[in-house]
Amino acid sequence: MNFFKQTLASLIGTLTGLFLFVTLGASGLVIMLMAFTSVDRSPTVKDKSILVFDLSIQIQDTEPPITLRDILSDEDKSIISLRNVIQNIEKASQDDRIVGIFIDGSEGSGVNGYATLTEIREALTKFKKTGKKIIAYDESFSEPEYYLNSVADTLILNPMGSIEMNGLGTQPLFWTKALEKYGIGVQVVRVGNYKSAVEPFIRENLSTENREQLQVLFDNIWGNFLTTVGKSRQLSPQNLQEIADNKGFLNAQEAQKMKLIDEVAYRDQVLTKLKNLTDSKEDSFSQISLANYSDVSVLAVPKKSSNNKIAVVYLDGTIVDGQGTREEVGASRFTRLLRRIRQDEKVKAVVIRINSPGGSATASDIILREIQLIRDQKPVIISMGNVAASGGYWIATGGQHIFAESNTITGSIGVFGMLFNIQEIANNNGITWDSVKTAKLADLGTATRPKTAQELAIYQTYVNQIYDLFLSKVSQSRHLPKAKVAAIAQGRVWSGEDAKNIGLVDTIGGLNEAIKYTSAQTNLGNNWELQQYPTPQGLTQLLFRKSLDDEVNNSVTIDPLTQEFIKIKTQLSELTTFNDPKGIYSRLPFNFTFK
Numbered sequence: 202m203n204f205f206k207q208t209l210a211s212l213i214g215t216l217t218g219l220f221l222f223v224t225l226g227a228s229g230l231v232i233m234l235m236a237f238t239s240v241d242r243s244p245t246v247k248d249k250s251i252l253v254f255d256l257s258i259q260i261q262d263t264e265p266p267i268t269l270r271d272i273l274s275d276e277d278k279s280i281i282s283l284r285n286v287i288q289n290i291e292k293a294s295q296d297d298r299i300v301g302i303f304i305d306g307s308e309g310s311g312v313n314g315y316a317t318l319t320e321i322r323e324a325l326t327k328f329k330k331t332g333k334k335i336i337a338y339d340e341s342f343s344e345p346e347y348y349l350n351s352v353a354d355t356l357i358l359n360p361m362g363s364i365e366m367n368g369l370g371t372q373p374l375f376w377t378k379a380l381e382k383y384g385i386g387v388q389v390v391r392v393g394n395y396k397s398a399v400e401p402f403i404r405e406n407l408s409t410e411n412r413e414q415l416q417v418l419f420d421n422i423w424g425n426f427l428t429t430v431g432k433s434r435q436l437s438p439q440n441l442q443e444i445a446d447n448k449g450f451l452n453a454q455e456a457q458k459m460k461l462i463d464e465v466a467y468r469d470q471v472l473t474k475l476k477n478l479t480d481s482k483e484d485s486f487s488q489i490s491l492a493n494y495s496d497v498s499v500l501a502v503p504k505k506s507s508n509n510k511i512a513v514v515y516l517d518g519t520i521v522d523g524q525g526t527r528e529e530v531g532a533s534r535f536t537r538l539l540r541r542i543r544q545d546e547k548v549k550a551v552v553i554r555i556n557s558p559g560g561s562a563t564a565s566d567i568i569l570r571e572i573q574l575i576r577d578q579k580p581v582i583i584s585m586g587n588v589a590a591s592g593g594y595w596i597a598t599g600g601q602h603i604f605a606e607s608n609t610i611t612g613s614i615g616v617f618g619m620l621f622n623i624q625e626i627a628n629n630n631g632i633t634w635d636s637v638k639t640a641k642l643a644d645l646g647t648a649t650r651p652k653t654a655q656e657l658a659i660y661q662t663y664v665n666q667i668y669d670l671f672l673s674k675v676s677q678s679r680h681l682p683k684a685k686v687a688a689i690a691q692g693r694v695w696s697g698e699d700a701k702n703i704g705l706v707d708t709i710g711g712l713n714e715a716i717k718y719t720s721a722q723t724n725l726g727n728n729w730e731l732q733q734y735p736t737p738q739g740l741t742q743l744l745f746r747k748s749l750d751d752e753v754n755n756s757v758t759i760d761p762l763t764q765e766f767i768k769i770k771t772q773l774s775e776l777t778t779f780n781d782p783k784g785i786y787s788r789l790p791f792n793f794t795f796k
Contacts, residue, residue, distance in 0.1 A: 246298045246497055247487040249479040252289070254491045256339070256346065257308040260286055260317060262556045262586055263515040263735065281492050283317055283586075284513075284712060284733075289494045290324040294331045296499045301478055302328065303488070304353060306339030307468055310346050314587030315422055316606035316697070318349045320711035322429070325352045334478060338471045344369070347461075348426055351433045357464045357471055358453045364461055366441070367449040369419045369426075375401050384625030386651050390660040392668035393615030396692025398591075402619060414693050421696035422608045436460060507730040511719055512542050513552045513712075514734045520560030520568070520592045530557055532564035538734055539571035543578060548732070549723045550580040552715050553600060559591025562616060562667050569674070572599030580722040584715035585609045585706070590694055594705070595671060598678035604715040605697035605706045612700055614675060615692025616668040618660055624650045679704055 259280045293299040302325070329335060329352070337353035339346060341362045350356055358364065380387055380402065387402045397411040407415070427438035444451070444459065453465045466474075472486070479486040489497070518529040525531025542548050553572060559565065575581050576599060583589075583600030590613035597603055597611075605611055627633070627649070634649045645656055652660070672690060676683040681704050689695075689703050700706040708714070720729060 244489060244493045244496055246296070246489050246494075248298050249300050249481075250298050250487040250489055251475055251479060252293045252299050252302045252491060252494055253488050254302055254304045255308055256304065256306040256310045256349075258492060259311040260313050260321070262517045262554055263733075279492065281495070283320060285495050286321055286491065287324045287711075287713060289491055290321070290328050292497070292499050293494065294328045294333065296497075299333065301334040301336060301475075303471075303475055304335065304337035304350055306337070306342070306346055306350070307359075310339075310343065313345065315345065315348065315426075315608040316585070316587040316610075316711075318345060319429075319606045319608060320713070322349055322352050323711065325349075329354065336471065336475065336478070338466075338468060341365075344426070348430060351430045355464065355474075356462045357466050358456060358462045359467060360453050360465050362453050364451045364456045365449075366444050366451060366461070368445045369423050371415065371419075373401060373407070375405050377401070377403060377405050384623070384627075384629055386622040386625060388620040388622070388652050388657060389617065390620070390657060390664045391615065391617035391692075392664055393617075393690060393692025395694070396613070396615030396617050398692075399617050399619055410691075410693075417699075418610065418694055418696055421698055425608050425696075425698070434460060507728050508547055509723070509725050509729040510545070510548045510732040511550050511552065511716065511723070511729050512545075512548045512732050512734055513554055513716065514539065514542065515554045515556070516568070516593070516596065517554075517556045517586075520557055520564045520596075522561050522564045530560070530564075530568070532561070532567045535568055536571045539568070539575060542734065543571070543575045548579065549725060549729065550582070550719045551575055552582050552584055552712070552719050553596070554584045554586060554712060554715075555589040555593045555597055556586030557590075557593035557596075558588050559593050559595070559613065562592060562595070562671075565592035565595040566670075569596050569599045572596065575599075576601060580719060582715050582719045582722070584712045585611055585697065586712075591615070595674065598674045600678075602708070602718065603706045604708050604710045604712075604718070605700060606711060607696065607698040607709050609697035609700075609706075610694055611697060612689070612695040612705060613692055614671055614686070614690035616664050616671060617692075618664055620648075620652055620657075620660065622648050622651050675705075 257279075260283055261280055262283055264280050264282045264285075290302070293302065325335060334355070335353040336355045336357065337350040338357045338359075339350065339362065340359040342350060342358065342364045344365050344367075347364055347366070377387075389399045389403055391399055394410045395414050397408065397414075400408060400411060424438070427441045430436070431438045431441055444461075448455070451459065451461065453462070456462045457465050475488075476483075476486045481487065514535075516530045516535065518525070520530045520532070522532050524534050542551060551572075572581055581600045583597045583603040585593075585597065585603065585605035586609065588610040589597055589605070590611050594611055594614060636644055638644055642656070642659075645652075645659070672683055672686050675681070675686045675690070679686070685704075689705070695703065695705065697706055697709060701709055708718070710718075716731065723729065
């Protein structure tokens with residue numbers, strides 16, 4: 202009996218101690234968090250400061266939530282949203298303490314599309330009009346980097362540096378022979394002569410139609426590059442084209458001679474120039490990073506506070522069924538979010554920002570339906586980022602007005618299905634199947650054998666129906682005859698500029714222009730506040746954002762062979778996004794990249 206009493210007493214004591222430990226520990230954590238958040242951690246800006254724009258920071262439409270895995274990882278996760286970048290540049294133009302911007306590419310450069318760079322470039326151009334200076338420095342310029350940096354008043358290159366000036370190109374991978382070698386079968390159903398997403402699996406090279414559309418797209422984007430850069434550097438587009446055709450790469454001295462840059466200097470010499478600009482007598486100069494400047498208040502730019510909200514919803518990534526990852530647009534996750542926005546009476550209008558190559562046709566239509574329900578109650582405006590094509594454009598048809606940059610990739614109105622089977626590779630390794638079924642088509646969805654002619658016809662009929670539905674949605678949304686939509690569809694991709702000319706886009710402009718237009722549709726005047734979704738910050742970001750932003754970004758140079766292997770691995774991983782329940786997709790080729 203005493204044994205049980207002692208055991209029970211010991212158990213109670215243990216549980217009591219555990220309860221106190223957990224309670225006190227939780228209370229201590231709460232107190233620590235309250236103390237942390239109560240401290241004013243806003244950075245200060247000294248007079249005659251430089252806003253430092255570190256090009257190594259990743260710029261995305263949204264800042265993804267930081268997870269515990271990110272925090273424990275050695276990889277630098279410094280990310281800033283595009284809107285934050287633009288707002289900070291606009292804020293700096295009105296901040297009397299900021300005398301200039303230093304665009305620093307010495308720590309490497311993040312990968313950003315031309316549409317993103319165009320929006321930033323336009324903000325920098327407006328900054329220059331205030332009379333403040335922009336100084337840019339890099340150890341070498343790729344074409345996208347040069348496109349952005351050419352806006353600077355003073356463009357400086359390291360003596361050992363170079364400028365890439367060789368035009369745009371792409372080298373898509375083709376898997377057909379590899380799949381045949383390993384006995385993996387691929388059957389395709391599609392609509393649209395230009396719908397090229399399936400080509401890597403059924404061809405060994407570009408089709409005539411795909412080559413044609415890529416050439417036109419690249420010519421448009423490259424033409425915009427030549428005109429924009431030429432205007433900033435006071436060089437003719439013909440002069441720049443001649444350099445691209447005959448030089449490819451220029452060393453620092455050649456670049457200066459050809460007026461592509463202003464000076465050749467080392468970074469310490471650039472820092473001396475910045476010290477002179479700020480009248481600094483110290484070893485350094487007053488400065489603040491672009492990321493930290495987000496937390497600085499400027500009286501000339503008061504923060505809006507209102508019960509009237511304009512929502513900006515970011516659809517950034519491949520469109521998939523289900524929840525999706527934080528790098529994907531999951532249909533179930535975003536429909537819940539859009540439903541909440543529709544039911545929120547404080548939200549008076551919505552901007553849908555799309556940066557997506559498309560994906561699942563089913564998921565795209567589910568999201569579109571929620572956007573249409575919002576539009577029945579309040580204005581919905583579409584803003585396209587670097588790419589809003591295929592399923593991304595499907596969703597865009599829910600808006601009443603579409604904005605895109607001239608170099609946005611859009612269109613690709615087409616549908617396809619890819620049907621893999623592993624019969625040959627399995628049989629070659631001694632694996633076979635048998636079946637029992639109650640109907641001829643009971644195993645229609647199997648991947649253990651190729652599809653029969655009857656089954657392919659069934660899939661083709663379904664793809665045709667989805668394509669016809671796509672055409673109808675575009676026709677109704679854009680007020681275009683269905684026959685005209687069919688003529689400009691066929692899975693063909695267009696630049697934003699061409700898309701405007703053929704009626705797929707209304708206005709050339711970025712996210713800020715779309716927001717201004719949206720506010721005008723609400724008749725609220727200035728009595729509104731912007732609300733961004735998904736919510737960009739959480740408790741984890743509150744705790745760790747400062748320390749992460751202050752980390753040094755140690756960029757690592759990867760050899761070309763390893764880069765190709767990484768490219769192959771990345772493209773294969775994209776197959777996991779092919780999760781449409783019907784196996785039908787509307788998206789760009791997942792190995793479509795250019796530089």
